[in-house]
Amino acid sequence: MKDIILTGDRPTGNLHLGHYVGSIKNRLKLQNEGSYEKFYIMIADTQALTDNADRVDKVKNNIIQVAIDYLSAGIDPEKVTIFIQSLVPELFEMTSYFMNLVSVSRLQRNPTIKDEIKQRGFEKSIPIGFLNYPVSQAADILAFGTTIVPAGEDQLPMLEQAREIVASFNHTYSPKIPVFAMPKALLPEESICRRLPGLDGKVKMSKSAGNAIYLCDDEKTIKEKIMSAYTDPDHIRVSDPGKIEGNIVFAYLDAFCENRHFEKYLPEYKNLDELKAHYQKGGLGDVKVKLFLNNIIQELLAPIREKRAYLLNHINDIYTMLFENSKKASKEASIILSHMKDEMGLDYKKLLK
Numbered sequence: 314m315k316d317i318i319l320t321g322d323r324p325t326g327n328l329h330l331g332h333y334v335g336s337i338k339n340r341l342k343l344q345n346e347g348s349y350e351k352f353y354i355m356i357a358d359t360q361a362l363t364d365n366a367d368r369v370d371k372v373k374n375n376i377i378q379v380a381i382d383y384l385s386a387g388i389d390p391e392k393v394t395i396f397i398q399s400l401v402p403e404l405f406e407m408t409s410y411f412m413n414l415v416s417v418s419r420l421q422r423n424p425t426i427k428d429e430i431k432q433r434g435f436e437k438s439i440p441i442g443f444l445n446y447p448v449s450q451a452a453d454i455l456a457f458g459t460t461i462v463p464a465g466e467d468q469l470p471m472l473e474q475a476r477e478i479v480a481s482f483n484h485t486y487s488p489k490i491p492v493f494a495m496p497k498a499l500l501p502e503e504s505i506c507r508r509l510p511g512l513d514g515k516v517k518m519s520k521s522a523g524n525a526i527y528l529c530d531d532e533k534t535i536k537e538k539i540m541s542a543y544t545d546p547d548h549i550r551v552s553d554p555g556k557i558e559g560n561i562v563f564a565y566l567d568a569f570c571e572n573r574h575f576e577k578y579l580p581e582y583k584n585l586d587e588l589k590a591h592y593q594k595g596g597l598g599d600v601k602v603k604l605f606l607n608n609i610i611q612e613l614l615a616p617i618r619e620k621r622a623y624l625l626n627h628i629n630d631i632y633t634m635l636f637e638n639s640k641k642a643s644k645e646a647s648i649i650l651s652h653m654k655d656e657m658g659l660d661y662k663k664l665l666k
């Protein structure tokens with residue numbers, strides 16, 4: 314059987330390089346291979362509201378920004394159904410039934426949620442919706458029969474939660490015909506791409522942490538951000554030996570550099586191993602390495618930025634596509650929702666004689 318793919322992003326800001334290597338690259342690969350049954354990308358506005366309840370405008374305005382980022386990165390709306398979460402009410406009905414299958418303490422043990430609670434200062438008072446978002450996300454995934462979720466490492470606990478809900482549903486309701494598929498995460502092959510660090514070297518690159526290079530950043534901003542990236546604080550003089558571990562510039566080179574980049578931009582070295590060895594020995598300055606990285610990132614982002622400029626003149630068409638696709642997604646989700654309710658015994662129509 315062919316795969317059903319679903320993935321998504323919160324409209325809390327523009328997409329960044331972490332999204333690109335963590336999820337978008339795999340989405341493009343799957344899209345271009347074309348061997349799937351269905352492919353959905355969800356803009357998770359309702360999930361974004363769980364920690365932005367008083368910033369509705371921010372979430373609303375970022376829906377189009379995220380959609381433009383997808384299209385400019387190469388996602389093809391003819392091949393992929395891009396939809397808006399809040400326009401698919403079936404997801405929230407499904408969430409309600411799932412909430413009865415998950416305990417509060419289970420949600421509090423979710424390691425991604427634990428980190429995010431700290432990051433957002435929610436320790437004293439956690440919005441219920443925020444704590445519950447892994448359950449809601451399970452509904453997003455399960456409502457479409459999803460088998461594959463291309464995502465970064467922070468999503469593994471969410472996928473585990475979704476699989477636990479399937480097991481608990483099966484145990485509680487013993488469905489005669491299976492309702493849900495067991496979804497699996499598709500992580501990037503290279504470990505650095507599963508959780509790309511932010512420019513500050515502290516936490517993962519994230520919209521909420523303000524430590525990101527965005528796909529829409531202009532040439533000057535990209536260069537400024539790269540020149541300010543965290544390296545090795547003990548590498549003071551060019552002649553000093555430098556550390557690679559925890560050095561963000563080398564982390565980004567691990568994620569983005571290919572051998573062909575050396576030929577084009579830094580022909581004195583054959584590959585990244587040679588460059589790293591020189592840095593570790595001493596005699597290679599941060600500026601040279603940063604300028605090399607800058608060339609690589611500029612080459613990647615320039616065509617995306619050009620496409621964005623074109624798409625900005627077609628905003629209405631993009632909204633129309635999103636609204637139509639959301640209707641289609643709603644119809645499709647209603648099939649599994651209604652099967653689910655039947656298997657639970659919530660088949661009230663059968664009461665009519």
Ligand code: ATP
Pocket residue numbers: 321322323324325331332334335336463464465466467468506507508509510517518519520521522
């Ligand atoms: P927010 O700070 O609002 O949570 P975010 O930057 O974490 O935003 P999300 O919309 O939560 O972005 O994540 C969307 C997808 O991108 C998920 O699959 C997530 O795993 C992936 N992703 C986000 N940041 C990174 C990163 N730094 N490295 C790899 N993948 C990432």
Ligand code: MG
Pocket residue numbers: 519
């Ligand atoms: Mg996130």
